[in-house]
Amino acid sequence: MNAKTVFMGYTRSDLANLVVALLVALVVIPTVVQTDYWYSSILIPWLCLSLAAIGQQIVMGYTGQLALGAAGFMAAGAFACFNLILRVPYLPFPVALALSGLIAAAFGILFGLPSLRVRGIYLMVATLASQFFIIWMIDKFGWFKNYDTSGIITAQDILIFGKPFTSPFEMYLVVVVVVTVLTILAINMTRGSTGRNWMAVRDMDIAAESMGISLLRTKLQAFAISAFFCGVAGALFAFTYLKSLEPVAFDIKLSFKILFMVILGGLGTINGAFIGAAFILLFPVVLNSIGNNLFHGAIDATIISATEQVVFGALIIIFMIYEPLGMAKLWYNIKQSVRSRFAPRSELPRQRAT
Amino acid sequence: MMQARNFPIGDPILEVRNISLSFGGVKAITNTSFNVLRHEIRAIIGPNGAGKSSLLNCINGIYKPQEGTITLKNEVLDKISPNIVARKGISRTFQNLALFKRMSVLDNVLVGRQLHMSANFLQVAFQTPQARREERENRERCEEIVEFLEIAHIRDTPVGRLPYGLQKKVELGRALATEAEILLLDEPMAGMNVEEKREMCRFILKVNDEFGTTMVLIEHDMGVVMDISDNVVVLDYGKVIGDGPPDEVRSDQAVIDAYLGVAHD
Numbered sequence A: 001m002n003a004k005t006v007f008m009g010y011t012r013s014d015l016a017n018l019v020v021a022l023l024v025a026l027v028v029i030p031t032v033v034q035t036d037y038w039y040s041s042i043l044i045p046w047l048c049l050s051l052a053a054i055g056q057q058i059v060m061g062y063t064g065q066l067a068l069g070a071a072g073f074m075a076a077g078a079f080a081c082f083n084l085i086l087r088v089p090y091l092p093f094p095v096a097l098a099l100s101g102l103i104a105a106a107f108g109i110l111f112g113l114p115s116l117r118v119r120g121i122y123l124m125v126a127t128l129a130s131q132f133f134i135i136w137m138i139d140k141f142g143w144f145k146n147y148d149t150s151g152i153i154t155a156q157d158i159l160i161f162g163k164p165f166t167s168p169f170e171m172y173l174v175v176v177v178v179v180t181v182l183t184i185l186a187i188n189m190t191r192g193s194t195g196r197n198w199m200a201v202r203d204m205d206i207a208a209e210s211m212g213i214s215l216l217r218t219k220l221q222a223f224a225i226s227a228f229f230c231g232v233a234g235a236l237f238a239f240t241y242l243k244s245l246e247p248v249a250f251d252i253k254l255s256f257k258i259l260f261m262v263i264l265g266g267l268g269t270i271n272g273a274f275i276g277a278a279f280i281l282l283f284p285v286v287l288n289s290i291g292n293n294l295f296h297g298a299i300d301a302t303i304i305s306a307t308e309q310v311v312f313g314a315l316i317i318i319f320m321i322y323e324p325l326g327m328a329k330l331w332y333n334i335k336q337s338v339r340s341r342f343a344p345r346s347e348l349p350r351q352r353a354t
Numbered sequence B: 001m002m003q004a005r006n007f008p009i010g011d012p013i014l015e016v017r018n019i020s021l022s023f024g025g026v027k028a029i030t031n032t033s034f035n036v037l038r039h040e041i042r043a044i045i046g047p048n049g050a051g052k053s054s055l056l057n058c059i060n061g062i063y064k065p066q067e068g069t070i071t072l073k074n075e076v077l078d079k080i081s082p083n084i085v086a087r088k089g090i091s092r093t094f095q096n097l098a099l100f101k102r103m104s105v106l107d108n109v110l111v112g113r114q115l116h117m118s119a120n121f122l123q124v125a126f127q128t129p130q131a132r133r134e135e136r137e138n139r140e141r142c143e144e145i146v147e148f149l150e151i152a153h154i155r156d157t158p159v160g161r162l163p164y165g166l167q168k169k170v171e172l173g174r175a176l177a178t179e180a181e182i183l184l185l186d187e188p189m190a191g192m193n194v195e196e197k198r199e200m201c202r203f204i205l206k207v208n209d210e211f212g213t214t215m216v217l218i219e220h221d222m223g224v225v226m227d228i229s230d231n232v233v234v235l236d237y238g239k240v241i242g243d244g245p246p247d248e249v250r251s252d253q254a255v256i257d258a259y260l261g262v263a264h265d
């Protein structure tokens, strides 16, 4: 960190970013965006999935463990939250959310165990098991669904100290607060000794171990924290976006989506999680509206969705080859070139490690 | 060159006893024994494939020898992993550079301070005063190390982008940051020019003199070995064929035959 820290280890630009983000989230968006559609179909799922993508970043982008199964941990978090609220009277939503994260974290540790033995594609296959196991468990034991037979369980209303948060805008506020807090915690970890341990294990595990880092502890810790983020994200996703609890919503396709968010957004960056989530989520929407507005429905919906798949596949390959640091790096480059146009040369920040 | 030293050479700190290591059919080390004395600079020499790196890997716990014992300060290091060995005060560098490529120079060195940092992930996440103080103090310590190694100007560069010679220095810096009692250096000067080698020697001697760090280093350049080491172990085909002060070893017939006789560099 070369820039001067001005408050608690944060630089001036960190604080500026935070202020801008909060202003946009809590002032600009609420005044500009009036339709519920934007809150409940774009902003809420984007923030929830960004949070899950941060979880995936921690284990994959920072610790270098090729894990696939984020949606499984999201399911664990979602159903944990449902059951906690159902069975524990007067449990405030934030507490239920935190506990759901912890329960998901326990699964994270359990399914992180293979990482001590295998790596790469083998680990990917091993962690896939978590995905299937968690979904199977929820389906198999009626207790998790409170013996519901209709197939669709409605999520309870969000109550925070007696006050309900049920409108799309109110739910959006809840999501913003949770995501902001957890993002700050994630940034603190990745910049501090915790994140250095993860990255050391990612870049050269033998050297990390020779410097006194326990691979066992570090990997399991990353899996636990990753699953915590996914668990909280899953609970938020179910309670504010789906408004129902169904295991199929957390299938393997969602895990892959989160994986792609991280790869396209940029491995080993927190803002990459947000950028990647926005892209994966918005791209189909944009494509659809192009199809509808430009060609007035002349193009079949199946062709549009096929185009979507092809473009995703191509982009992932292109990014893997040409810009492994993803869109976050592109974004950084754009910012730099804008800055260099407007700032005197001497103020250019020096190159930062990623 | 040996005036009164700040840290005179003492008793054995590390004892290697009858170590044997094989990979399948390949015997890398056969029944090898030697001592490393406290505060000394000990060189390990020998032809390519003699088993020098394997020996360091055994000491540091990366390889588990099939036979024999390694004793550190009267404690047997038996079947323990590298991170525990590090905890007990042995740090190292690697022959083929094992840096954290995507991390900056300073972050690489900071990883070496990991054992001196005790804040857990929650304290780091919530940036408690203790976590912040610890981070600040260790950063300062690492700044001193990069100053000392004259790599402060590249402190924020990802090490993967640095030329080889600088990467070697970063790796030394990371090992120094641990403040280990014993440093194992696997060919710290390989691939360097005369100028760089001289600089590296200066760092090694200075650290040994200032902090009393015991050094075990593998080196092919006999000039360097003669200059800086207090004692030399000569390995050939996994066996010790010479052990003693540099000039004694140099005049030993077995050593001349096995190693010095063959043209090396």
Ligand SMILES: Nc1ncnc2c1ncn2[C@@H]1O[C@H](COP(=O)(O)OP(=O)(O)OP(=O)(O)O)[C@@H](O)[C@H]1O
Residues within 6 Å of the ligand: B023, B026, B027, B028, B046, B047, B048, B049, B050, B051, B052, B053, B054, B055, B095
């Ligand atoms: N992980 C391994 N698996 C199999 N064989 C190995 C392994 N490590 C070392 N060896 C073998 O052990 C022997 C000793 O190797 P080592 O790397 O210790 O030699 P060295 O003295 O360090 O050589 P150099 O001067 O080339 O670095 C060699 O025959 C090598 O092929």
Ligand SMILES: [Mg+2]
Residues within 6 Å of the ligand: B052, B053, B054, B095
């Ligand atoms: Mg070697």
